[in-house]
Structure formats: structure tokens, C-alpha cells
Amino acid sequence: MKFADVTALKAAMIEVSQAVISAEPELTRVDSVIGDGDHGLGMKTGFTVLREQLSGESFHSPYELFHSVGLCLVKSMGGSSGVLFGTLFISGLDVIKDKESLNGVDIAAFFTKGIQGVIHRGRAKPGYKTMVDALLPAQSAMEEALKSTDDIGQVLKAAHTGALQGVEATKNMVSRLGRSKNFREQVIGWPDPGAMSVSVVFGAMANSLSRD
Ligand code: ADP
Ligand code: MG
Numbered sequence: 078m079k080f081a082d083v084t085a086l087k088a089a090m091i092e093v094s095q096a097v098i099s100a101e102p103e104l105t106r107v108d109s110v111i112g113d114g115d116h117g118l119g120m121k122t123g124f125t126v127l128r129e130q131l132s133g134e135s136f137h138s139p140y141e142l143f144h145s146v147g148l149c150l151v152k153s154m155g156g157s158s159g160v161l162f163g164t165l166f167i168s169g170l171d172v173i174k175d176k177e178s179l180n181g182v183d184i185a186a187f188f189t190k191g192i193q194g195v196i197h198r199g200r201a202k203p204g205y206k207t208m209v210d211a212l213l214p215a216q217s218a219m220e221e222a223l224k225s226t227d228d229i230g231q232v233l234k235a236a237h238t239g240a241l242q243g244v245e246a247t248k249n250m251v252s253r254l255g256r257s258k259n260f261r262e263q264v265i266g267w268p269d270p271g272a273m274s275v276s277v278v279f280g281a282m283a284n285s286l287s288r289d
Pocket of ligand 2: 108112113114115116156
């Protein structure tokens with residue numbers, strides 16, 4: 078799909094919600110080893126509320142849709158990642174104002190601003206073993222993909238691949254932020270749960286928007 082309108086984007090966000098809900102046991106398992114164990118349930122709660130809210134509402138633009146997504150996640154999720162995932166969908170809203178549909182260029186610009194917002198808010202540097210270590214490789218992969226395509230599905234597939242590489246890389250990192258900082262070397266070998274969530278979000282969005 079080259080361009081996605083609000084209907085396609087809403088369907089994609091419902092698919093994202095389902096994927097996050099399904100990933101809960103795996104996220105909980107990992108966060109129980111290297112964090113305080115609440116990441117999976119926080120994500121599941123937020124995206125369950127989101128799925129319900131999206132199903133019952135109609136949106137006139139991608140801007141309205143993502144605005145609603147961001148606010149819902151901030152309100153319903155709690156924890157650091159509620160604010161941070163909300164920020165991911167809110168910080169880039171200016172970029173898509175007035176657009177009826179989004180192509181690969183638009184979605185890359187939207188998430189690039191969102192990622193900058195997450196970094197600004199959370200103050201995590203690359204290598205701190207956080208979701209930023211999945212977000213930044215996703216951003217680079219989108220930039221690279223844009224050299225050969227402006228198809229939204231293809232650009233998001235690149236984001237997913239980049240995020241997965243980031244998740245792999247977090248296995249070798251020691252946590253520098255949040256509660257898992259106290260686990261020190263014990264976290265080596267385990268991926269960061271927030272980074273895993275980022276890969277789930279981009280993966281489901283890419284799948285949904287790659288179908289014609
Ligand atoms: P909490 O840390 O409040 O328990 P969650 O368990 O919901 O929050 O989420 C943990 C995930 O959030 C971590 O795996 C990490 O990826 C991400 N995270 C936590 N703090 C930050 C931060 N300051 N910047 C970026 N990501 C963060
Ligand atoms: Mg936690």
C-alpha cells in the first residue's frame with residue numbers, strides 16, 4: 078500500500094493492539110527477569126483500552142486518530158512506558174496535520190519526530206538498554222528504505238526490521254535507567270522489554286499496511 082487513509086490506519090492500530098495483547102506473556106516473562114515485571118500487563122491494559130476505544134469511534138483524519146491513540150496510551154497505561162509510547166504517537170502530530178492519507182515519507186517523518194519526543198522526555202541515551210535502542214535503529218532503517226520506496230507498508234517493514242536488530246543488540250547491554258538498573262550484569266543475555274514492545278508495534282503496523 079503506497080498511501081494509507083484513516084480507515085486503513087485505524088485497522089492497522091487495531092491490529093497493533095491485538096499483537097501487543099498477544100505478546101503480553103513474553104513481555105511479562107522478560108520484564109520479570111530484568112525489570113519489575115509490570116511491563117507486559119501495562120502494555121496489555123493500555124492496548125486493550127485502545128482497541129475498544131478505536132472500535133467504537135470514527136476519525137476524520139490520521140491526525141485525529143493518532144492524537145486519540147497517544148492520549149489513550151498515556152491515560153490508560155501508567156508506568157514510564159505509558160507516557161513514552163503516548164509520546165511516540167503525539168510528538169509528530171504536527172507533521173501530519175491536514176493530510177488525508179500518509180505515505181512512507183509521511184510516516185517516517187511522523188515517527189522520527191515521535192522518537193525525538195521519546196528521547197527528550199525519557200532522557201535515555203543509546204546503549205542504556207531501553208526502547209530507544211529499538212527506536213533509533215527503526216528510524217535509520219526507515220531513512221534507508223526511503224531511498225528506494227515511498228510505500229508506507231515497505232517503510233514500516235524496514236522500521237520493524239531495524240527494531241528487531243535493536244532488540245537483539247539490547248541483549249548485550251547493561252541497563253542504565255529505571256528499575257532494571259539494579260540488576261546490573263544479570264540483564265546481559267536478556268532483551269529490553271520496552272524495545273521488544275516497539276518491535277511488536279512496528280511489526281503489526283507493517284503487516285496490516287502491506288496488504289492491498
Ligand atoms: P517502569 O519502568 O515504570 O516499570 P514499564 O515496566 O512499563 O515502566 O516499562 C519498562 C520499559 O520502559 C523498559 O523496558 C524501557 O524500554 C522503557 N523505559 C523505561 N524508562 C525509560 C526512559 N527513561 N527512556 C526510554 N525508555 C524507558
Ligand atoms: Mg516496569
